Amino acid sequence: MRKARVLLSVYLAYMLEYRAELFLWALAGALPLILLGVWTEAARGGDFPLSPGEFARYFLMVFLVRQATVVWVVWEFERDVVEGRLSFRLLRPLDPFWEHLAAHVAERLARFPFVVLLVLLFFWIFPEARFVPEPLPLLLGLLFTFLAFLLRYLMQYTIAMLTFFSERAVSVEEVFFLLYLFLSGTIAPLEVFPEPLRTLALLTPFPYLVYLPAALLAGQEVDLLPGIWIMLFWGGALLLLWRLLWRLGLRHYSGQGA
C-alpha cells in the first residue's frame, strides 16, 4: 500500500512539472470533439440511428473516455530498452509494469483539471451535448472506463514486450492504433457500422476500449453481457501473452547500451 502511495505521489509530482504540456496533451485528444461537429451536422440532414443530440453526447463521452484511457507505455519502454535505462528498472525488486502503471495513473490525476476545462468549453459551444446522466449508467460507465484503461494498458504493455526482439515495437503499436481508431468507436459509434462488421468488431477487444464505456456514460442502451465476457477473455489472453513475452524477452535482452 505504501509502495502504491509513494509511486503515485512521486509520479504526480513528476507530471506536475509539465503543466503546459499537460494542457497540450489533453488538447491533442480533441479528435472526438471535431468528429462531434461532423456527425451532429450529418445527423441533422440524414437518417441515422442516433439523433444529433445523442451523437454530441456520445462523442463528448468518447473524448472523456480517451482522456482517461490514453496510454504511451510502448514509447517509454522502447526508450528504456534502446537507451539502456531498463537495466535500472530490472535491478529493482519491482516489476517495471507497476512503475509505468503508476506514472499513467498519476498523469490522469494531473490532467483532470484541464479535461474539465475543455468539457466546459465544449458544453458552451455545443449546448445540445448538455445532459444530466442517470446514476446507474454513470457508475457503470466509470467502472468500464477504468477497465478499458487497464485493458488498453495491458494491450500496449504486451506490444512493448516486442522491443526485446525488434527494438521498434512502436511500429507494431502504430498498426494496432489504426485498428483501434476504426474499431473502437472513436471515429463513429458502432450503431452506424454495417451489421456484419459490427458483429465482427464486437469480438475484438477494441470496442471495449472506447465504445462500450462511452455509450454507457452517454446513456445509450448497451447490451453488457457478452461484452463483459469478451473483455475478460482478451484481458486474460493479453495477461498470459505479456508474461510469456516478458520471460522470453528477458532471456533475449542483451542489455545493449546499458
Next chain:
Amino acid sequence: MVLAQDLTKHYRVALKEDSLLATWRHFLFRQYRTVQAVEGVSFRIERGEVVGFLGPNGAGKTTTLKMLTGLIHPTRGQAVVAGHVPWRREKAFLKKITLVMGNKQQLIWDLPAWDTFRLNAAIYEIPEEEFKKRVRELSDMLSLTEKLHQPVRKLSLGERMKAELLAALLHRPEVLFLDEPTLGLDINAQVAVREFIREYNRRYGATVLLTSHYMADIAALAERVLVIHQGKLLYDGALEGLLERFAPYREVGLVLAQPLPKEALLPFGEVRVLEGLKARLLVPRERLTERVAEILKRLPVEDLEVREPPLEEVIARVYKIAPLAHTLEEV
C-alpha cells in the same frame, strides 16, 4: 560472496557494409557474426573484499557485471552472488546487490533527488524512519545534505554522481558492482567518491567489484585486481603482483644541470620523456643500482628520483602483450 565459473557470453551482431547496395542487402538478407564478449571467466571474491576490474574498452568488463547482476543470461557457465543465481532475479537477490554505472543515471531528472530516494525506499520496503536515518547518514558521508531538495538537473556532475550512489546504496546492499563510478568527474569529486566507497566498505563490510579507467581509483581502493582482455581473464591477484609481473622495470626521473641529446641518455635505459632539463628513463629492475650509479657518475644530474612506473603504463603493457599470449603463464 561472488563466484564466477567459466562465465561466457556470446551474442550476435548484425553485419553491415558501407554502401547503398550493402544497405539493401542488409535489409533483405541480414548477416550476423558472433561476438565472444566474455570467454570462460572464473574468479571468487570473498565477503568485504574490494576488487578492481581492469580492461580496455570492449574487453568484457561491463558484460561480466551485467551477468553478475542478473541483467543478462550467460551463454555458458555459472555464477553465485550473495547466495543467489543472478539471472533468476529473485527479489531477495535484488535487495542484496546494486549496480552503479557512471554513464547512466537512475535519478528522476526533473525532480529533487529526495523523490528518487523516497521511491527507492518504498520499492525496497525500507521503513520510513529507517529511510530518513539512512539518507541522513549517507548524505553526511557524501557531504550532500544541502543538495537533496534541488532538482537533479540543477546539480553538478559530481553532486549527481554522489546522489546516484546514495540512491543505489539506500537499501544497504551487500555487494556493490561499480562500473566507472568516477567517469568524467573532476579530481575533487573523484577523491570524494573514492573516499565514500572506502568508508562504505569499511562501515558495512560490503563486497565491491569496481571498474575504472582512473588507475588512482583502483590503486586507492583495491588490493586485488582482475585484468580482462578480449573477454579472457589475464590476471587475478594483488596489485603489486601485477606490477612485478608486467613491469619488471623502474622509472628513473632526472633533473639535468644542462640540456643533453637523447643519445646521451640511451646507454642508461629506455628514454620515455626528454623535455628540456627533465627526463624519464625506464631501467630494468635487476640493473637499477648499477645504472643509477652510472648516471650519477657520468651525467650532470641535479636531482634523481626512482619510482614505480605509472599504473596506466603497466596496464597498457599488459594489453599490448596480451594478444600474443592469452594465459598468464604464457605472458
